[in-house]
Amino acid sequence: MNELNALFRKRIGIPENESIPFEALDNVLEKTAKSIPFENLCIIENKTNDITKENLINKILVKKEGGLCYELNSIFYFFLIENGFNSVLARGVIYENAIQEFLILGRTHVTILITHQKQTYLIDTGFGGNLPLKPVPLTGETITSNNGDFRIRKLESEHGDYVLEMKLKHKDTDWKIGYAFDSKKPIIDVSEFNDIQTIIAEHQESPFNKKPLITRLTTRGSLTLTNNSFTQWIDGIVTKEKIDNARFKELLKQHFGV
Structure with missing residues (x-):
């Protein structure tokens, strides 16, 4: 077992010798959400590094820090690959429900798409408190987890071809949009996310460069x-x-x- 796989399992509390079938991803996602925080401390402290597999291992698994979507979903993507899943990364645009508009920062959200038995699912470990905690099929079917109800809706727009919708437990009574994403442009090279990190760190409209x-x-x-x-x-x-x-x-x- 390589370093990333062993360290990730140790960080979230999964035995090294335990196999991870598709049906076990719910448990893995819950453990990840409870163990690895969503945080912007490196952005605030101006201590960012290039987005590489090695730097992500050091930050999240060795130093046991958290990260933002492009870090958390990238490290989880590598973990999925190591455990035999057919997985890619995808970019999306966050929807601001308070003003009912997509953020002008553009495609700065990173999420994961996996294919299992000819069906594609969205997985997200980097959406703050809005995590589905389960794979969400792109069929429109609603999935329910300990964090609420989630579904994917087909919607062609300038922001992508699907949107994630959610009703968070104890918080939402109606469906709201989380983000749009583009399934047609899969990403396997995380160095593309250095551009996202720069926008998040420097753009005046970024919600993550104001305070910890x-x-x-x-x-x-x-x-x-x-x-x-x-x-x-x-x-x-x-x-x-x-x-x-x-x-x-x-x-x-x-x-x-x-």
Whole structure:
């Protein structure tokens, strides 16, 4: 077993000798969501590196940090490949439901598409608190997980040919768009995502270069930490604590191991 496969399994708590059939991906995705946080700390601290397989292994699996979509889904893509899955990466555009428009940053979201028994599924480990936690078929079928309901809708547009829609548990009563993505332009070279990292780090409209953000799912909800607040969702009940810098560092270590 190579380094990436062994280290990834150790990070999320899967035995080295355990095979991973398609039916086990639900469990793997849940463990990943609870173990590896979505965070922008390297962007905020101006400590980014080139997006390469080696750098991602070092950042996420050796130093045990988290990352943004282009990092989290890239490392999971490599893990899927190592475990025999027919997988590619794809780019998409995030939809901002508050203003009902796609973000002007363009195709800065990265997601994963896998093919199993002639059916294509979307997998995402890098969408913050909006993770499906299961493979979502491109057929339009609704899947239900511990995080809500998710489906893929065929929709040809300038942003791609499909959209991910979701109703998050305890949060949404109606379907909302997560992002559009393009299944016709598969990506296998993660160096393409250096352009995304530059946009995320430098663009004035980027939501991830303003203040630190770190979030991960839990068994009963989610945790989200910024430089001035700590928000917990537990069984549908939200609590929010205002914090200072000392408390930020304390919570960062306590809940995210950073």
